Amino acid sequence: MEKLISIVVPVYNKAKYLHQCLDSLINLDIDKETLEVICVDDLSSDGSLEIMNDYSREYDFIKVIPLEENSGSPSRPRNIGFEEAKGKYLALLDADDWLDSKGFPKLLLQMEENGADIGFGQSYKHTNKNITKLGAFTSYKKENQLVPYEIDKIFRAVGPPGKIFKRSIVIDNNIKFEHMAFGEDKLFFTELISKCENASMTNEAVYHVNRHAENVSLVRGTSILEKAAINLTLLRKIMKLEIPQSAKKSILSRMVEVDFMRRFFHTKTFLASLEKDKYYKIFGEVVQTFSENGLNIEDYIEIDKFKNIYRLFNTNKANLEEYLEYLVVEGHKSFYVENGVVHQRFPSKFSGLNDVTAECFAVYGGTHYLNGDFYEIIHFYKEPQVDINGVYMSKISDESKQQSIKYKIEDNKIYIRTNDLKFNEDAGINLRIAYDGFKSILVNSSLPNASETYQQKRQNFKVEFKQRSEKSLLPADSYISVLPQYIVAVKDINTYLDEDFKNISPKRFKAGTRISIDDTVKSQRGTPRLKTKEGYIISANKKLVKELTDDLIGGYVFEVPKEVKIIRKCKLYESVSFKTDPLRTLEPGEIMKVNDIVYTKKLTPRLVVGENIYMTANLDYVEAIY
Incomplete structure (x- = not known):
């Protein structure tokens, strides 16, 4: 039987994630006689090849191609996979990601029925903290006969997730991935999308992207x-x-x-x-x-x-x-409302610049008793050309779980019957407003503020509805309650074997230590705790630990390297804070052995290069050698 779809999986040292990736292909709701999976191993050294070979022996639609030399990027493995492919359609799957068992086959069938050159489906990014949509503009409705390169914002999603495309477009136009340290997807998919004439789109979940903190990307170290x-x-x-x-x-x-x-x-x-x-x-x-x-x-x-x-x-x-x-x-940042539109306020010296406004802004107005029934009211502020398309409940920190709500609009207010605010599962929810097709915003808990004297506390908080609990809860502001990727101990802290801190462990974390977190738990009284990857229970009190967020990681060495090469003059210090006199100046070209990474109280990373000797981890000054 002819192959309908060939899925190419480039693999390099992804043994930890390969079972989930390959199991997702086995579980696809598709006739396996029409499916071809081509795994191209780029000389992995962590057992990835052995895992793939095990699957290939059990499933005849899985083929493994081992390379004799490491190519250094997914480009060559992808190109080789395309050359070997026999399917009418192609799809790429990174070895740490997975496909949706129902949504992917549905998009493929939709394309086949409509003669599409390329198809776009919904992708979700999974982190330790939340699940969010990627490129909603590519997959906000079910529609066919679209001109792909004329879809609004389509070139802002130029990677493999959520895409299926005809092999003939790639072969006939000789489109290949170039070997690059970064950006090969952008060049490939720009040319591919531009050469396609007919596209299908679906809002079904198709592709799931793994961006958990422990999954190190090839480009994370690129400044x-x-x-x-x-x-x-x-x-x-x-x-x-x-x-x-x-x-x-x-x-x-x-x-x-x-x-x-x-x-x-x-x-x-x-x-x-x-x-x-x-x-x-x-x-x-x-x-x-x-x-x-x-x-x-x-x-x-x-x-x-x-x-x-x-x-x-x-x-x-x-x-x-x-x-x-x-x-x-x-x-x-400060904002104000004028003529029903939210504007950002800048100092008067910038008055000659273009006005910066929010297309749509929504604020929760509370529960009201009207005409014998209870209603939830949302006030919205928008630019005149904006159209409201819908109102949704979405699970807090998980956009993949969403339900539409009946509503009516009167005088820039959205009315929702309180009894309609019921989610299908036991979970806290946000309220989300959809507008202009693919765009959406979460409903805020308060109006913006533009005072020059005071900053409004929690101005940007989104309204959250959590299930009522009989347990007493300590103030959420004092504790980390949403699962973080990593935290840093700002003081020396103990570890425990139980959530109530009755059994202390001999393990102790020093101030400045980065700690991987696996889960959030609570004591019997409802006090938030954090569970480490090793299974220890530690405090979630923000006076003792702080969350290490993505914006703090950017621009710095993140994983402990073997060495660093100095690329710009910097200095060695005997204190993490760099407040002591420097020991000496490091010159470009010097190589320093790295023992660990620690963090200041402001969560700035420092490299430990000797006993109580520290230097910068800024990628403008050092190049990591792993």
């Missing part, structure tokens, strides 16, 4: 400046692609706004950098690249706050850096 340099190379390559002009306009707009503004300037890493001149130099080359190709970069900037960034880049870089603080730093 923002390194990524920007690669993106500049990609920009020049994409400029030369022979693709429809509307497709080129969309992808170039994505690169300017997302790659060279949102992830480049619009970051805490840029604000904290001592090498801002390098950022400005790269962006100057971006502007020059547009000019050399007869294009005006301003024509590719659509969002007002990014228009402002470009204007300040050209006129006043000191003001640009201050302006970015108001966009990025939570404590600098």
Whole structure:
């Protein structure tokens, strides 16, 4: 029987996740006679090849291709898989991810029935903390006969998740993955989507992305400046692609706004950098690249706050850096309502810039007794062109669990019968407003505030409805209650063998230690506790431990390397805080052996390179060697 679909799985040292990945393929609701799975092993050294071979011996639709040399990226394994594939359609699956057993086959059938060149389905990102939708604009409805490169924002999701495509498009146009340290997906899928003529879309779950903290990515150690340099190379390559002009306009707009503004300037890493001149130099080359190709970069900037960034880049870089603080730093943000629209407030020196507004903003208005019934009221503030499409309950921290709610709108208020606010499972919920097709927001617990004197506490909190409990709960603000990826001990802390802290363990964590967390638990009185990967129970009190979030990890060495190479002068200290006199200056090219990573009270990582000797972990200064 001819193969309908070939799924290519590039593998390099993913033994920990391979069973979940391959089991998801076995469990696909599809005739296995029509399925082909091609696993390409990139010379794994952790037992991955043995696992794949075991599956291949048991399931004849699974084929394993071992490479004799490590290629250093998924590009070559993917290309080899495509060359070997026999299926009418192709899909890529990373070895640490998994496919949805029902949604993936449904999208494939939908494509086959409608003659689609490419199909887009819903992808979900799974972290230790939550489950969120990826690229909702690619999969917010069920529809066919779409022109793929004209789907709004389509080029803002240029990776494998949630995509199925015809093999003939790849082969006939000789589209291949280039070997790159970063960005090979962007180039491949830009060309692929632009060469397809007919697309299907579904809002069914199709692909699940593993972004748990312990799953180390190849690109995590790549600094923002390194990524920007690669993106500049990609920009020049994409400029030369022979693709429809509307497709080129969309992808170039994505690169300017997302790659060279949102992830480049619009970051805490840029604000904290001592090498801002390098950022400005790269962006100057971006502007020059547009000019050399007869294009005006301003024509590719659509969002007002990014228009402002470009204007300040050209006129006043000191003001640009201050302006970015108001966009990025939570404590600098303030908002107000005018004519039914929420605006961000900036100092008067920025009054000549474009106004920055929220397309839609919603606030919970409480329970009201009206005409003999109880109603939940949501006040909304929106720009005139925005259309409200629906109201949903979603499980707190899990967007994959969602239910629609009946509602009515009157005078910029949404009315929901209180009795309709019932979720299908035992879980706390958020309220979510859907608007303009694929967009959505969570309902806030309060209106914005723009006081110049005071900052409103918990201004950005989203309204949460949690099930009532008879247990007494200590104030949530004092404890970490949502599962974190990692925490850092800010003081020396004990570990215990039980949630009530009756049985102390000999294990003790020193201040500054990073601790992997497996679960959140509670004592019999309801006090939040944290369970470590090793099974110890520790305090969740924020006076003793702090959560290590993704924005703090960015730009620093995260996993303990064997050594680091000095790439910019830095110093050795005898204190984690760097408040003592430096021991000596390290010169570029020096190699330092690393013993551990510890954290300051402000959660800045430091490398331990000797007994009580510390140095920076900033990737602008060091290159990790694993």
